Amino acid sequence: MKRFAELIDSLIFTPSRNGKIRLMGDYFTHTPDPERGIALAALTGGLTFTDAKPAALRNLVMTRVDPVLYGWSYDFVGDTAETISLIWPPRPGANREPTLTEVVETLAETKRADVPKLVERWLDALDAQGRYALIKLITGSLRIGVSARLAKTALAEWGGQPVDDIEEVWHGLTPPYLPLFAWLEGREERPAVGEGAGFRPLMLASPLEDVDIAALEASIYRAEWKWDGIRVQLVARGGECRIYSRTGDDIGPAFPDILDAMEFDAVLDGELLVLRDGVVAPFNDLQQRLNRKAVTGKMLLDYPAYVRLYDILFEGPEDLRQLGFEERRQRLEAWYARTTPRRMDLSPMLPFETWDELAELRNGARENAIEGLMLKRFDSAYVAGRPKGPWFKWKRGALTLDTVLMYAQRGHGKRSSFYSDYTFGAWKGDDLVPVGKAYSGFTDEELGMLDRWVRNHTTKRYGPVREVEQGLVLEVAFDSVHRSTRHKSGVAMRFPRVSRIRWDKPPHEADRLETLERLIVE
Incomplete structure (x- = not known):
């Protein structure tokens, strides 16, 4: 120990x-x-x-x-x-x-x-x-700045093997991973995973800024929507079915309706969504299903899960990852036409000739629960990780709102001595109502300034939480806003983060709740 x-x-x-x-x-x-x-x-x-x-x-x-x-x-x-x-x-x-x-x-x-x-x-x-x-x-709170991927990367470098090879065999092994260490030390062959339902590392896209898109050749890229759900890998092989998140976590128990529909032999890449009458529901609806060990029958009815398919990695025993994207897409379309799996459909390809055409499409994405666009080279093999160039994500711009800091709480790990978790509000009449919580977006120097401000302007204490004077405006960036019965304000932000500290702005000039409500995605 x-x-x-x-x-x-x-x-x-x-x-x-x-x-x-x-x-x-x-x-x-x-x-x-x-x-x-x-x-x-x-x-x-x-x-x-x-x-x-x-x-x-x-x-x-x-x-x-x-x-x-x-x-x-x-x-x-x-x-x-x-x-x-x-x-x-x-x-x-x-x-x-x-x-x-x-x-x-x-x-x-x-x-x-x-x-x-x-x-x-x-x-x-x-x-x-x-x-x-x-x-x-x-207590399961080992937050020490080490992700599962980083630990596997350290293991790979130590053992002289590609980290993606370790990911390939990972889900076929259990602690204390004796065959894994024996392989990495050269004492045994690589562990065999056979035809089991193991996780295959996902191919990820690089962010693309508006100023950089002109340097790309439009004719060699294919476009599709970037749906506002969570990326998943569906694995149905060897009589086993698994649903993996992008980090390789098995989330199948929370989605038995999808598992029941996996009556095929393939490995698929897609986006997990809540869908009603063919319309994608706000991400907040999907959150009701996430991180649950079990779901009720009512939850299955109220929040019906669906997978919008992007790619096919295996068809039966055949590994398709070395084929180009366009060829894999043709295989996916043919497979889907033959199989017609329940609770799944194909993410549509978007025909275009110029970047301006795509920009117009992207501008209307927010109203349709879409994060932006994906651009994929027609000849790109399915490569694990985030290679630069084959795939890009061209997201819509973030929304911003001027809010007033209301409460603060200390963080964890290296931030345990700093007030780094901030609850902020918007005006409703003459009162502030909380509309979100953020703990990122600021520099270490700004964190020190915010921490000092909180300590010097605390008015009440509620256990670890500090209520502060209504005197500091935070410009908060967020991706979208949805109705929520869990919050006093009736709204919930998606991915809020501190964009700017408005030391210059008086709190009474911060935004009102009505401004945020006009941005709600229904």
Whole structure:
């Protein structure tokens, strides 16, 4: 556990991508099996502990320290794991420090009622660094600036294999990934995934700005809409069916209606949407289905899922990824005509001759729940990752609104000492009503300025939340706005982020709720 805790601590305080990759590679070199495989699972989100809840840990720590002292400490630190790790008073004569493997295996075998006592013994045995890593691990909040893709990239560089090859075999393996490490160390052949329903890394598009499109040759590109849903990969092979997100997460349990329709043998690329009478619903409707382990019958009726197909990667056992886009599109159209799968259709191709024609189409995209356009070279093979040139996403411009900062809360990880999560509002009559929350879009220097402003203008405290004076205007950029019964204002923004801090603008000149309501996508 000590070596894992040191890795977590080092990753948190290493800002550079290459530095994080070197740290993980060194850990894989000097840590034996199965410990390194368990650590890899933790870094890639492959471990789940259902019986170690943050609330139970807070109750546990308050059996050792004064609750008021804990409250003050948490208010200062802003992070549960860090607060407990620093304030915990270990009892002398504690048991030996557990290994990472022991923590994972023992938690899996322990009844929920016995978990607090188990964790208590471990907290007594560990130092502050170890306690922090333990709590982050078992509560599922290991946010340390390392994505699953970055961890796999570090593994690939360490083992001298392409990261996409690792992605190809990943879903056929389970922690502690012994065959994977044996392959990367040259002790065994590459793990065989056979005809199973594993994930194939997606091909991604590069952003395209208006000023750059003139440099492209229109005749070699094909255009289609960029629908406002989530990108998915449908895999139906070897008698198994899976629905993967763009990051390779299996989201099938939330969409049994799509799984039931996958009565074919193919791997398809598409956009997951909610569709009613052939009309794409706002993204907010799709959000009602996302991140759920199960859905009710009423939810299936109220938010009917649909997949708009973009591409075909496998048809039966045949790998089509090396074919050009236009040829794959012809194969997709022929396959669709023969198969006619339920809850699926083809994303239409958009004929055009000049970029001006496409620009006119894009200008009307917002009213039709469309994010913009996709441009794909007619001869582009399906290549994993984001190669520069074959595919572009030409998105519509962002909407902006001048809002007033209302509340602030500390962030997590490196931002746990800063007020970096901002709730902002628009005027409704003489009152402000919250219309969104943002935690990105500003520089580190601007974060410091915002943090100081919040501290100097706090008027009330609600636990970790600070209410501030109605004195600072934030220009917020967002992609679209939808009606929402979950928010007091009745609206919800899509992808809000701070575009500009309007130090110059008085709050009474900020926008009104009616302005935002006129932008609602029905």
